[in-house]
Amino acid sequence: MTHEHIVTTDENKKRIDKLLSEINPEASRSQIQTWITKEHVFVNDELVKANYKCHTDDKITWSIPEVEPLKIEAENIPLSIIYEDSDVIVVNKPRGMVVHPSAGHRSGSLVNALLYHCNDLSGINGVERPGIVHRIDKDTSGLLVVAKNDSAHTNLAEQLSSKEIERKYIAIVHGEISHETGMIDAPIGRDPKDRQKMGIVDDGKPAITHFYVISRYDDYTHVECQLETGRTHQIRVHMRYIGHPLVGDPKYGPRKTMDINGQALHAKVLGFTHPRTKEWVHFEVEPPTYFNEVLTTIEKMY
The missing domain is CATH 3.30.2350.10 (Pseudouridine synthase)
Structure with missing residues (x-):
């Protein structure tokens, strides 16, 4: 299927790959650059490069290549x-x-x-x-x-x-959260400045996270987060949004954080109505060793 777009005055001088990533929010910018390289994108019926700067009234036509299923x-x-x-x-x-x-x-x-x-x-x-x-x-x-x-x-x-499934996580975040509990209600979507990240955007999907403080330290807080919605990277994005990014988070954390090979986040509780028996089932698992080691390291700092 071929798609078509006429460049508006506001889009004048915008790179073709950036413009198409805005028009096709489900595709990453690197995917769109691949479309261009594999000659699926035309401007005024001519092939262009990914750094082509669009002009007002340019006619962009493109086809989305079929994804080869993985074996x-x-x-x-x-x-x-x-x-x-x-x-x-x-x-x-x-x-x-x-x-x-x-x-x-x-x-x-x-x-x-x-x-x-x-x-x-x-x-x-x-x-x-x-x-x-x-x-x-x-x-x-x-x-x-x-x-x-x-x-x-x-x-x-x-x-x-x-929103009937119960999902509770535990996390270790930067900074000392002063409130005992809180609710973060902020829509999440693709970060317009970095397509590899999610962010708080006005036209994003509704996202709600509840948090409860388990313990505090001078520069860190151990929290429980309960999801009301399940957006991509929701807890990581929401905690960063309120100024308390997750420890070790390479994508949303601060530049200076613990090198623990990823964010300190564990899905501890899961509950749902069994689809056949209609009975409520509840499961709970303790975090892996690394999580408790991070807490021990933090405790020894003070």
Whole structure:
């Protein structure tokens, strides 16, 4: 399918790759540069380079190339399974593992491990994300529920949408939070200045995070965060927004933070209504060793 756009006066002198990234918010700027390199983009019926500066009334035409599906291989990777039946699997995802394969992570994902463990995952999210109802970041550890059939998947997705699933995280953040509790209500979307990040943007999707202070230190706070919505990087973006970025966060943290190979964030609590029995099920797992070591290090500072 071919798309068309006429450059407006406000868009005059804007780079073609930047303009197309604004028109196609679901595509990263690097993806758009690949479209240009592979000759999927034309300006006034001529090929251009990614640094081409548009002119008012230029006619841009482009086609979005079909994504070649990844071949997902089952891999014998150990899994920490907290609960399993014929409908769902609840896993404690280790830190450093991505949830599903992508162009940069074709193997070693939770999906690769799940496919080895069982062959009855739901197909609603396609071959690349079988069973995946929700995600947590690569360097975030903790609880995830995976659907083993489409009926369970649909039910869990509806619970997510209606905010019925309980999800509580613990985190270590920079700065001493003075309030015992708080709610952050700020919309999240792609950061217009950096397409690889999320940010607080006026036209973003609604996002609400509740936080509760567990313990305070002179320059750090140990908090529990409860998600009301589940936007990409929500806790990391929201805590940065209120001036308390997560310790170790390479994307949203301060320049000077602890080098702990990722953010100090753990999905500790997960609760939902079982899709078949309709009974409320609740799971809780303690954080990995590194998390408590960070707290110990902080305690020794004072």
